[in-house]
Amino acid sequence: MEIEMFEQGRSMVVAPEGPRLDAEAAPAFREALLDAIDRGHGKLIIDLNSVDFIDSSGLGALVTAFKRLKGADHDGDIRLANVHPPVSSVLEIIRLNRVFTKYPSLDDAVQSYD
Numbered sequence: 001m002e003i004e005m006f007e008q009g010r011s012m013v014v015a016p017e018g019p020r021l022d023a024e025a026a027p028a029f030r031e032a033l034l035d036a037i038d039r040g041h042g043k044l045i046i047d048l049n050s051v052d053f054i055d056s057s058g059l060g061a062l063v064t065a066f067k068r069l070k071g072a073d074h075d076g077d078i079r080l081a082n083v084h085p086p087v088s089s090v091l092e093i094i095r096l097n098r099v100f101t102k103y104p105s106l107d108d109a110v111q112s113y114d
Contacts, residue, residue: 001016001017001018001024001025001028001029002016002017002018003015003016003017003028003029003032004017005032005036007041008045008106008110009110009111009113009114010043010113010114011041011043011044011045011079011109011110011113012036012041012043012044012045013044013045013046013047013081013106013110014029014032014033014036014044014045014046014047015046015047015048015049015050016029016046016048016050016051017050018050018051019050019051019052019053020051020052020053020054020055021048021051021053021054021055021057021058021061022053022054022055022057022058023055023057025057025058026055026057026058026060026061027057027061029058029061030060030061030064030065033046033061033062033064033065033068033078034064034065034068037065037068037069037076038068041076042069042075042076042077043076043077043113044065044069044076044077044078044079045078045079045080045081045106045109045110045113046062046078046079046080046081047081047082047106047109048080048081048082048083048084048087049081049082049106051084051087052084052086052087053086053087054087054090059090059091059094059096062078062096062100063096063099065078066078066099066100077101078100079100079101079102079103079109079112079113080100080101080102080103080109081102081103081104081105081106081108081109082103082104082105082106083102088102
């Protein structure tokens with residue numbers, strides 16, 4: 001899986017390119033998130049525009065990154081943009097919608113950090 005990463009405004013956008021964020025794609029996704037955090041990016045936006053499916057591995061990558069951000073040396077947040085209904089349903093079922101704020105567009109997520 002390719003993962004596009006770029007700065008927009010005061011945030012780092014991480015955009016997995018592919019329809020599935022599953023056990024095959026999650027390790028690379030997790031490493032990209034942790035690398036961004038370790039390089040000092042605390043305001044992360046995950047652009048899920050191309051993701052139609054997420055499983056426990058993909059969710060685990062998000063939670064691992066969130067825990068790293070909330071750790072002793074980091075202060076930040078993860079916000080989600082362009083979340084498709086199937087992914088949104090999974091987030092709601094396991095109540096991660098209470099942890100990760102969703103925005104309808106990347107621009108809205110970027111503006112939320114201002």
